Amino acid sequence: MTVKRRVGRIVLSVLILALGLCFLFPLYIMFINSVKNRAELYMSPVAFPRTFLWSNYADAAAKMSFVRAFGNSLLITVVSVAFIVVFSSMCAWMIARKNDKLSKLIYFTFVATMLIPFQTLMMPLVQMMKWSKVSLGIQILNTYKGIVFMYIGFGMSMAVFLFHGFVKSIPVSLEEAATLDGCGRFGVFWRIVFPMLKPTTVTVIILDIIWIWNDYLLPSLVLNNKALRTIPLSTSSFFGVFTIQWNQAMAGLTMAIIPVIIFYFAAQKYIIKGVAAGAVK
Amino acid sequence: MKKIAVVLLVALMTMPLFASGSAEKKADETKIIIFQSKVEITDSLERAAEDFTAETGIKVEIWETTGDDYRAQLRLKLAGDEVPTLFSVSKGAEADMFKAYLADIGSGAVQQYIADSMALKIDGKSVGVPYSVEGFGLVVDDALVKDSDLASQEAFFNAIKSLKGKVSNPLGLSQESYFLIGHLLNTPFAIMDDPDAFRASYEQGGVRLADQKEFQAFAQLMELIRSYCVNPMEINYDRSCGDFATGKTAMIHQGNWCYGMFKDYSVSFDMSLKGVPLLGNQKISVSVPYYWVVNSQVPAAQQEAAIKFLDWLYTSDKGMDYIVNQFGFVPATSNIPTDSLDPLSADVAKAAGAGNTLPWTFNDWPMNIIDTDFAPITQEFFTTPSMSGIDFVNRIDNAYQSRLKK
Amino acid sequence: MVTNRKRERLLFFLFVFPALFAFIIVVIVPFIIGIGYSFVEWDGLAMNPAKFVGLQNFKALFSDARFGQSALHTLIFTVMAVLCINVLGLALALLVTSKLKVNTIARTMFFMPNLIGGLILGYIWKFILSDAFKAIGESTGLTGLFFNWLLVPNAALAALVVVITWQMAGYVMIIYITGIQAVPDEVMEAATIDGAGAWRKFFSIELPLIMPSVTICTFYSLSNCFKIYDINLSLTGGGPGTSTEMFAMNIFNEIFSYNNYGYGQAKAIMFFLLIAAVTITQVAFTKKREVQL
Numbered sequence: 001m002t003v004k005r006r007v008g009r010i011v012l013s014v015l016i017l018a019l020g021l022c023f024l025f026p027l028y029i030m031f032i033n034s035v036k037n038r039a040e041l042y043m044s045p046v047a048f049p050r051t052f053l054w055s056n057y058a059d060a061a062a063k064m065s066f067v068r069a070f071g072n073s074l075l076i077t078v079v080s081v082a083f084i085v086v087f088s089s090m091c092a093w094m095i096a097r098k099n100d101k102l103s104k105l106i107y108f109t110f111v112a113t114m115l116i117p118f119q120t121l122m123m124p125l126v127q128m129m130k131w132s133k134v135s136l137g138i139q140i141l142n143t144y145k146g147i148v149f150m151y152i153g154f155g156m157s158m159a160v161f162l163f164h165g166f167v168k169s170i171p172v173s174l175e176e177a178a179t180l181d182g183c184g185r186f187g188v189f190w191r192i193v194f195p196m197l198k199p200t201t202v203t204v205i206i207l208d209i210i211w212i213w214n215d216y217l218l219p220s221l222v223l224n225n226k227a228l229r230t231i232p233l234s235t236s237s238f239f240g241v242f243t244i245q246w247n248q249a250m251a252g253l254t255m256a257i258i259p260v261i262i263f264y265f266a267a268q269k270y271i272i273k274g275v276a277a278g279a280v281k
Numbered sequence: 282m283k284k285i286a287v288v289l290l291v292a293l294m295t296m297p298l299f300a301s302g303s304a305e306k307k308a309d310e311t312k313i314i315i316f317q318s319k320v321e322i323t324d325s326l327e328r329a330a331e332d333f334t335a336e337t338g339i340k341v342e343i344w345e346t347t348g349d350d351y352r353a354q355l356r357l358k359l360a361g362d363e364v365p366t367l368f369s370v371s372k373g374a375e376a377d378m379f380k381a382y383l384a385d386i387g388s389g390a391v392q393q394y395i396a397d398s399m400a401l402k403i404d405g406k407s408v409g410v411p412y413s414v415e416g417f418g419l420v421v422d423d424a425l426v427k428d429s430d431l432a433s434q435e436a437f438f439n440a441i442k443s444l445k446g447k448v449s450n451p452l453g454l455s456q457e458s459y460f461l462i463g464h465l466l467n468t469p470f471a472i473m474d475d476p477d478a479f480r481a482s483y484e485q486g487g488v489r490l491a492d493q494k495e496f497q498a499f500a501q502l503m504e505l506i507r508s509y510c511v512n513p514m515e516i517n518y519d520r521s522c523g524d525f526a527t528g529k530t531a532m533i534h535q536g537n538w539c540y541g542m543f544k545d546y547s548v549s550f551d552m553s554l555k556g557v558p559l560l561g562n563q564k565i566s567v568s569v570p571y572y573w574v575v576n577s578q579v580p581a582a583q584q585e586a587a588i589k590f591l592d593w594l595y596t597s598d599k600g601m602d603y604i605v606n607q608f609g610f611v612p613a614t615s616n617i618p619t620d621s622l623d624p625l626s627a628d629v630a631k632a633a634g635a636g637n638t639l640p641w642t643f644n645d646w647p648m649n650i651i652d653t654d655f656a657p658i659t660q661e662f663f664t665t666p667s668m669s670g671i672d673f674v675n676r677i678d679n680a681y682q683s684r685l686k687k
Numbered sequence: 688m689v690t691n692r693k694r695e696r697l698l699f700f701l702f703v704f705p706a707l708f709a710f711i712i713v714v715i716v717p718f719i720i721g722i723g724y725s726f727v728e729w730d731g732l733a734m735n736p737a738k739f740v741g742l743q744n745f746k747a748l749f750s751d752a753r754f755g756q757s758a759l760h761t762l763i764f765t766v767m768a769v770l771c772i773n774v775l776g777l778a779l780a781l782l783v784t785s786k787l788k789v790n791t792i793a794r795t796m797f798f799m800p801n802l803i804g805g806l807i808l809g810y811i812w813k814f815i816l817s818d819a820f821k822a823i824g825e826s827t828g829l830t831g832l833f834f835n836w837l838l839v840p841n842a843a844l845a846a847l848v849v850v851i852t853w854q855m856a857g858y859v860m861i862i863y864i865t866g867i868q869a870v871p872d873e874v875m876e877a878a879t880i881d882g883a884g885a886w887r888k889f890f891s892i893e894l895p896l897i898m899p900s901v902t903i904c905t906f907y908s909l910s911n912c913f914k915i916y917d918i919n920l921s922l923t924g925g926g927p928g929t930s931t932e933m934f935a936m937n938i939f940n941e942i943f944s945y946n947n948y949g950y951g952q953a954k955a956i957m958f959f960l961l962i963a964a965v966t967i968t969q970v971a972f973t974k975k976r977e978v979q980l
Binding site for chain 2: 730731732733734735817818821835837838839925926927928929939940942943944945946
Binding site for chain 1: 702703712713718791792794800802804811861869899934939959962970
């Protein structure tokens with residue numbers, strides 16, 4: 001590598017890092033303000049904190065019932081994402097391969113519904129929950145299975161859309177070869193296709209985890225009981241009509257996103273491994 | 282094989298969901314659900330609820346939401362299969378809309394302590410218990426603003442001009458809809474000789490706000506604020522209170538609720554709550570902001586339990602202690618003592634006691650018009666120097682009239 | 688042969704059904720119910736009656752100036768945002784898949800913004816663009832750039848574009864990375880050997896091969912920008928005035944503040960048809976350019 005190239009690379013690396021830091025600026029603000037007291041927050045919002053009020057974190061955690069909320073968020077997110085990945089990949093593969101009129105219609109419906117704004121579904125959803133309880137005896141409101149079921153429904157569109165796009169990159173010849181070898185359809189899917197969809201699977205998992213973990217609207221409809229609240233719901237207690245307890249809110253929010261960051265770091269390695277394996281083919 | 286195993290594992294993991302924990306099943310009959318809107322009192326309210334359950338055995342579940350969202354959430358919650366037993370509404374347009382849900386609670390013990398002017402009645406039946414009394418007007422820094430500065434409209438307008446040299450902000454509004462325009466706009470309506478009669482004839486049509494001397498004075502005030510004071514769009518509630526507490530702002534248009542905002546600052550001056558001297562007015566605007574109401578669509582047993590809760594909260598020693606000391610409310614019922622109030626709340630209580638107050642007219646305006654129309658128009662006013670005060674009043678007028686037609 | 692066909696059908700059903708079941712119940716059915724509501728006049732309370740008004744809500748749509756304006760704002764915003772998001776996202780993806788050592792860290796840094804939910808993001812940026820910018824402007828004197836953006840209609844709209852680009856660029860970057868990494872090295876190497884320059888390599892070879900990613904990302908960012916609500920609410924609240932009031936906010940206000948549930952639903956249907964038309968066109972356009980390997 002020539003010196004010029006080397007310098008070029010270093011310059012580029014520095015630029016990228018600088019850009020990355022800019023990206024993180026708001027996170028920095030969030031963190032430094034989470035340890036200030038109210039008066040200091042008012043006086044110098046951008047400055048580095050003079051005193052570190054770590055008690056804000058304890059206060060926020062207590063107010064949010066953090067541990068409980070964390071547990072709820074974790075359970076709901078993991079289970080929902082698992083189901084979404086399994087169901088949507090199966091569906092996407094089948095309709096991508098079949099490609100007849102029905103399949104196209106199904107695909108089209110999935111895609112089209114990604115455009116529906118959630119606000120317009122809120123009232124009918126609540127009414128459906130009521131109808132389900134009253135006529136079918138199935139309670140959806142205030143239950144884990146209720147909200148997981150809803151997330152599965154809402155998560156289908158995007159997941160099917162993503163999987164469908166990448167199923168194309170898997171040569172049909174591979175599937176045909178497996179069938180010739182005596183593999184049933186299920187086998188073909190799980191043993192050949194699904195592993196090759198790994199990069200997409202990881203993408204779907206990451207995107208869905210972030211969506212569900214940070215989601216406020218759906219839990220606000222379905223989970224009224226305090227014991228079932230997820231993290232976004234529990235941070236709402238800092239946001240009054242006119243006054244926002246900024247310092248505690250920031251502490252609460254920092255705590256809320258740390259798990260996601262950790263998860264993302266862990267998943268990163270997996271992405272690289274998965275993609276490298278795919279490339280070696 | 283591995284994949285199938287994973288799928289099975291996940292399926293098994295979810296079995297507990299179907300078994301459902303105790304948090305999910307509700308078999309209790311006498312349980313009340315309170316859906317309340319004031320984020321500030323949540324913790325105290327939960328403690329109060331625990332005390333109540335300890336004394337009476339009735340379970341209480343509290344739902345809450347972010348303040349902004351309350352109105353929307355309330356409607357959604359009432360459509361669900363588990364509905365709140367106790368919630369809150371404001372008098373006027375909102376109470377009318379929720380009429381079908383308001384149970385007759387005239388049998389409650391607390392009703393006897395509610396003055397007629399404070400009561401919420403539909404078709405002659407009492408349906409609400411007033412939360413508290415709140416008042417707003419000018420929260421003034423006594424060290425910077427003398428009584429003589431507020432004695433007349435002229436003195437007031439002059440004071441704004443002359444204070445400009447001494448402090449960064451003579452009169453502070455802030456960007457939130459009610460603090461920007463909602464409360465301030467109450468004054469011209471409320472100082473009319475007969476506010477209700479005026480509103481009736483105004484809504485009939487043919488009356489223009491800009492022709493009224495109250496509104497002409499108001500227009501002048503708005504122009505003064507725009508010229509001499511810091512643009513309210515740049516200040517939020519937090520900052521507004523902070524600026525006031527640190528002496529940068531001489532007066533803010535606020536209410537007794539903001540006193541709690543000052544406790545983090547070491548305030549070195551006395552403060553009081555005064556009326557806005559448009560046309561020489563000296564009264565502050567006082568009213569009951571919200572009423573507790575009982576959902577008439579729940580089983581009778583639950584309604585009874587809810588009434589019991591309200592009675593306990595407003596008439597028992599423990600309950601009253603919560604209201605005054607924990608929630609920081611100015612009591613609206615005559616049975617609760619009012620000695621331990623902060624200076625602003627004391628001003629409110631005094632004015633209320635003497636009947637020396639302006640009514641709150643905005644509860645009778647078309648629903649939510651402050652957020653949907655008045656606030657945006659005011660924002661435009663503050664960012665468009667060419668809009669005159671009278672233009673502004675006309676815009677408000679038009680918005681109000683067009684909402685009436687809907 | 689008949690049993691085979693039946694088996695095929697059964698398999699099709701088995702694979703597709705679980706996904707469809709939840710989806711139909713949770714999305715399709717409420718949507719259809721919602722359509723039903725667009726024909727009534729109702730304030731949203733179960734106990735208050737709903738009046739059937741036929742197509743009146745839809746007729747009113749066309750004379751609603753504020754709705755038309757929010758449509759315009761949304762359009763301008765979406766076009767600018769989709770461009771920024773995709774250009775930045777693709778650029779970042781390219782940067783991060785080149786063989787620099789800082790890649791992993793950089794990738795994480797770019798993706799982090801996406802971890803914060805919309806509402807909070809809006810609040811933080813609101814603070815940055817108003818208070819922080821003002822302070823910086825005063826201390827550096829660069830008031831041309833550092834003023835309170837949220838007080839000027841055009842700047843407020845630009846602010847929305849900045850914030851959503853900041854949030855979504857990392858998101859689409861991930862999808863682009865997946866696409867870029869699917870391009871076999873041999874193809875790129877062959878091109879270099881053939882003497883193709885960097886730009887040529889990108890536009891003639893890499894871009895067509897990552898078209899599936901482009902389709903997905905453009906579609907995704909288009910639909911997200913059209914539906915924007917959280918950030919809109921917390922960053923500008925629709926202001927100053929109504930200059931940044933977008934579709935979703937207009938509809939939400941109609942339903943919950945103006946209490947016109949039916950009319951709000953009618954708006955939502957119209958809104959949906961509009962986006963559907965736009966995005967279908969987009970998907971058809973980009974899908975045509977996808978190249979199979």
